[in-house]
Amino acid sequence: MQTLHSAPIVLPVSAEPIGDGAVLVDGDRVAAVGPRAELAAAHPGVRERRWAGVLTPGLVNAHAHLQYTDFEDLNALGQPFPVWISQLTARRPSFTEAMWCESARRGVNLMLDSGTTAVADIVTDACVLAPTARSGIGGISYLEVVFQDARSWSESGRTRLLDQLAAAPAGRRVGVSPHTPFTVAGAVFADAVAIARDKGLRIHPHVAESPAESRYVAEGTGPFAETMAKAGKAMELIRDGGSGLTPTGYLDKLGVLGPDVHAAHCVHCDAADRAVLRERGVYPALCARSNKILQSGQPPVADYLREGSPFGIGTDSLASSPSLDLLEEAAALRELARAQGYHEADLDRRIFEAATLGGAGAMALADAGRIEPGGPADLAAFAIPGLAGLDPADAYSALLDAAAEGAHRCLVTVLGGTLVHRAA
Known part of the structure; x- marks a missing residue:
């Protein structure tokens, strides 16, 4: 079963940040990553989970x-x-x-x-x-x-x-x-x-x-x-x-x-x-x-x-x-x-x-720590202050700034395509 995980900013880490981005997950693997509008259009009817934060690799x-x-x-x-x-x-x-x-x-x-x-x-x-x-x-x-x-x-x-x-x-x-x-x-x-x-x-x-x-x-x-x-x-x-x-x-x-x-x-x-x-x-x-x-x-x-x-x-x-x-x-x-x-x-x-x-x-984990097609569907989304209007290029700084102040919150953790944590 496929799921589209989307967020105002997606940080693949191994590629440039994506504003209004999404990650298409098929089973325990990433099928695609890119702009939300493009992935949603290419996969009509797919179940979507929208996260109000920055979506990153686990x-x-x-x-x-x-x-x-x-x-x-x-x-x-x-x-x-x-x-x-x-x-x-x-x-x-x-x-x-x-x-x-x-x-x-x-x-x-x-x-x-x-x-x-x-x-x-x-x-x-x-x-x-x-x-x-x-x-x-x-x-x-x-x-x-x-x-x-x-x-x-x-x-x-x-x-x-x-x-x-x-x-x-x-x-x-x-x-x-x-x-x-x-x-x-x-x-x-x-x-x-x-x-x-x-x-x-x-x-x-x-x-x-x-x-x-x-x-x-x-x-x-x-x-x-x-x-x-x-x-x-x-x-x-x-x-x-x-x-x-x-x-x-x-x-x-x-x-x-x-x-x-x-x-x-x-x-x-x-x-x-x-x-x-x-x-x-x-x-x-x-x-x-x-x-x-x-x-x-x-x-x-x-x-x-x-x-x-x-x-x-x-x-x-x-x-x-x-x-x-x-x-x-x-x-x-x-x-x-x-x-x-x-x-x-x-x-x-x-x-x-x-x-x-x-x-x-x-640890020589060839496909961990990044969001790439074919890689493991290991994801995390973090709520941080000031997300609205944030330039995707500034997401790295914003995440660390929030963590330094204790102002970040992990909204969800996806492990092998399965939600293993979801914040109340």
Whole structure:
């Protein structure tokens, strides 16, 4: 059955904005996109849904932890990253599989209700794959490898990862997430990546998130070294007194970085690090609000923009972010770019592209984050102030302005042609 979704402005993202535009949906695919009058005339009698907002592709969240949705109170701790992660780790044993699944389900619903239709989700407990798969949300779930040295990896960690990959439910793509250089020994990190590549899976580590991580990788010291030593983990970087490298440089030396990888955070990346990421085809997933809450620093978004580095945008989890609303995250990242001195006329468009095409590129989702004939019918419509008379070319700015002020509202989310959220 065909449906015509129309709106005062349609933003295909991969093409120019369309005033009084429409998207013809046939089943779960986009059949056509263009001016409403032309599509309506070409398809007389087609059912039409008219949305009083800006119609966009479904947003693509490049980094999240859906299972930590119910850890929301941790985002108000006011503690730096090393303290925060110890608090999160200490709380984990209090959750059952049923609780993890319900937390992840709530996270999915928050994303769908705010216009996100695909997500790169880090999965620490494989039980949450089932509710995520049932939701139909797009993207990839990355099974996490964390707190592993050579001994624990050989005793159980490696087998556990292989078993989880083999048991992953149908209907949800999976990948592998070696957590960070400070929680995964170098040899283990390399082996987890090798397993993923042997199976043709994508890889999504955390990279250069905090100053403590940079210190650990360079010197083998600091709070993370103390945590690993206290846990009895035999880590090469502690043994060797560090690598003398940045986290990006260290992972590149291990052979981790490549076009099948996208990296969360990438806050502490200098010009040489950013060049390595570009050369290896690695998309950063920038999460500015989480970085601010965890006192981790500011991602150099203005430099990424000036240097032509592709990137996506992630919310991280509610444990370290004020919301899972990707449009709000994009608005915060735009403000950071401005504060860092980027004032080019393309700023608003490029930030919105990062929240759509950027996330799709990070996960190699060939047809996500855009509205194109033959592509998935994943759509969102946003009500914003001042829509009447708005020049379609100004819609990128208007969307981000509204999100920055909390004045936007997701009217509808369409996932694979099906309405999965509709505002009252």
